[in-house]
């Protein structure tokens with residue numbers, strides 16, 4: 384089953400399958416230094432393989448960046464969780480064997496493994512990407528803001544962050560969302576903390592239950608898993624959203640202030656980090672997310688705030704009414720002709736734009752170029768899990 388020091392020998396970590404039903408695909412260590420997800424997936428597969436529980440469907444787990452895992456690094460030459468745009472996937476599939484680098488090989492192998500799992504599926508397909516972070520902190524979920532994904536992830540006892548996945552291009556889970564899966568990512572805690580493995584194990588077990596792989600309550604350990612995740616949340620809000628990303632480059636000499644957890648409250652004016660231009664302070668009371676305490680990476684931290692349940696419900700109601708049909712009546716806003724899930728905002732006309740309107744409707748992917756802002760969301764799908 385495992386090689387040296389618990390490393391998997393191949394792509395597939397394990398599988399439990401029986402009868403017909405949903406498929407849940409778990410990915411661990413897409414960042415090679417985040418190995419907790421591998422152990423967590425092994426434990427859940429071992430538990431669900433015991434004959435006191437009857438499974439309908441399939442749980443299958445894959446290792447992400449195997450080469451980087453062996454090297455004990457996040458990645459070898461490129462971040463394997465930034466290469467999942469349609470263009471990048473097409474490019475790697477068109478490369479000659481001799482041109483492939485370490486991450487290209489990993490990506491092709493993952494594509495084949497996940498596609499095979501989808502081809503075997505006899506029901507809806509869910510995919511969870513298991514991560515850990517360099518900073519300590521509570522486990523939380525992030526996902527592309529579609530209603531189906533909101534409904535699935537909200538059924539788990541985890542704090543959720545909306546708009547985080549959309550801050551970064553080429554994320555694995557967003558690619559598989561566009562391929563028709565219901566996906567989310569989970570950050571389980573600090574890389575080396577044994578508690579992170581327990582957290583990811585609890586998330587995966589509860590995700591298997593929520594997906595419907597076994598009937599609710601059929602596995603007694605789900606109660607302890609639920610209690611564990613509830614206890615981890617502490618004083619953090621249940622729902623949070625990203626307001627902005629603090630992107631960094633090596634020449635910035637960015638240094639996060641010590642002591643922040645992976646999700647943490649910050650007060651107005653609190654010192655967050657320093658770079659070559661001086662101090663970086665909190666603009667007002669809010670939340671620091673994923674502070675960078677390691678060498679590799681281009682996200683310094685994310686800045687966010689709590690979202691009330693009322694606001695969540697309001698946004699869901701607006702989206703059921705499909706109010707985004709009318710967004711292009713706003714001055715300076717045009718729907719993209721090629722891609723109806725994208726709007727183009729002319730910032731010469733709409734200088735100060737209430738981006739909250741777009742956020743409410745699930746358009747959280749915002750990119751700024753010259754005088755043009757594009758706002759996008761993941762396509763909503765008409766599937767059985769749509770709410």
Ligand SMILES: [Zn+2]
Nearest residue numbers: 414417514515
């Ligand atoms: Zn990661």
